[in-house]
Amino acid sequence: MIDFEIPADVAELRDRVRKFVDTEIVPYEKDSRVTAHGPTDELRRELIAKAKAAGLLSVQQRPEGMSHLEQAVIFEAAGWSTLGPVAMNCAAPDEGNMFLLSKVADADQAAEYLDPVVAGTTRSVFAMTEPDGAGSDPSQLSTTAVRDGGTFVINGRKWLITGAVGADTWIIMADVPGEGATLFLCHGDTPGIVIERVMNTMDRNYVEGHCVVRFEDLTLPESSVLGSVGQAFRYAQLRLAPARLTHCMRWLGAASRAQSIAIEHAKTRTSFGKPIGRHQGVGFLLAENEIALQQCRLMIWWACWHLDKGAKARHESSMVKAMVSEELFKVADRCVQVLGGIGISDETPVAAIFTDMRAFRLYDGPTEVHKYAISRQLLRDAAE
Known part of the structure; x- marks a missing residue:
């Protein structure tokens, strides 16, 4: 039941x-x-x-x-x-x-x-994505952490590193030659962390934006290793499956807000002798939104149910991320359409939600990467 x-x-x-x-x-x-x-x-x-x-x-x-x-x-x-x-x-x-x-x-x-x-007294960073490789495919990691006695010396370049400006807790993924990808902990003011610039991106909902970062002989002690050497990919998956879902949860709330604004506008804005929500074209847009919002909500709950049972839910979270990010973007788009001219302005938050929602389709892997992972799992299952 x-x-x-x-x-x-x-x-x-x-x-x-x-x-x-x-x-x-x-x-x-x-x-x-x-x-x-x-x-x-x-x-x-x-x-x-x-x-x-x-x-x-x-x-x-x-x-x-x-x-x-x-x-x-x-x-x-x-x-x-x-x-x-x-x-x-x-x-x-x-x-x-x-x-x-x-x-x-x-x-x-x-x-x-x-x-x-x-406690909220500081912010954190997860530094994995690189301009020339590691991102959706972290196996292309080029940042290295070379052992030097009892320390690791890290060199490399990252980008799209969210909130790097002013963050104190840094989690850095780097390859230890011969041992594999590893996570390291350090503070943001550690010598060797160079923030090159803040990138101009279409979204504006993350504190201090996204940065290009360079590591120049960043030297860290053995105690800075998070978990075990060579286990970064396993730990990243531990983080990413639930994180995909929490992205979906938060953006479901934003899309629901956009829908509420569109409904209120459809009730009060008149055209051709009646509120625009009474016109079939607008009414259908709102109905499609309501259907999509509930579909997204139930898919999120379904994947969460798997996680709460102790499953890794990688397959399920990929399905949810691929479906929810695409559907919520469509919801936001339809809300802009219902609002008409004010929908592309800053008179309401809908335009900003729409723009940010487009970026959400790329967070924690674009839809195509998740579909690729889903299809691979289907073929593995079929071969058994």
Whole structure:
């Protein structure tokens, strides 16, 4: 028997989150500190303080734990504004990094690198993607970490590194020659980390944007290794499967917000003698959106159910990421269409949601890479 009822305590928390985001965070959406490169860290700290006062900071890291299904409900509510996850400290990359560190870091590493991120006093970075290789295919990793006595010397170049400016907790993926890809921990002010520039991208919902970073003889001790040498790909998969889903959860909230704005406009805007929502063309757009939103929600819950049972859910999370990112983009597009001229302006947040949603189709792997992974799994299953 499948039960879709949300437990009372989760529903209560969802409603608190939605009210908090709607009343406390939405007014910041036109703040000048929401720049072309995303919210500034100054704004983030102000929002973090509000969430902390409301008892809603880093709820996914609470001591009693939170299932993936519970996260799906709460993160959707947080995503009602793209600033909601920033305020509640459940935005990427911090949310995914907290998950990874809580699973792999030892006690000393957790105290030094994880706890400050959970508290919202600093931000984190996951430095994997490279301009000439590693990204959707991390096996093309070219950044190296060469052993030198009791240290590792890291050299290489990364890009699209989210939130690098001002971040203190850094997780760096580099290849240890002869031993394999490895994750390293260090602080952002460690000599050898060079931030070349902030990239101009179409999205603007991640704190301090995305950067090009260079490592020049970054020297780290043996104790900086996160987990074991040569296990980076395994740890990355541990992080990426749930992270794909949390992206989907948050953007489902944003798409639902766009839909609510489109519905309100369709009720009040008149054309040819009646509200435009009464015209079949507009009504059908709204109906298609509602169908897609519920399909996306149920697919997310389905994959979360697999994770909560202890499955790795790589296949399931790839299916969800491929479907949800494409469908939510269509939802945002239809909302722009319903809104007409104001849909391409900043009179509502819909245009920004639409633009950010286009970038979401590439986060944690483009749709084509996930379809490739899905097809490979299907062929493996058929061969058994």
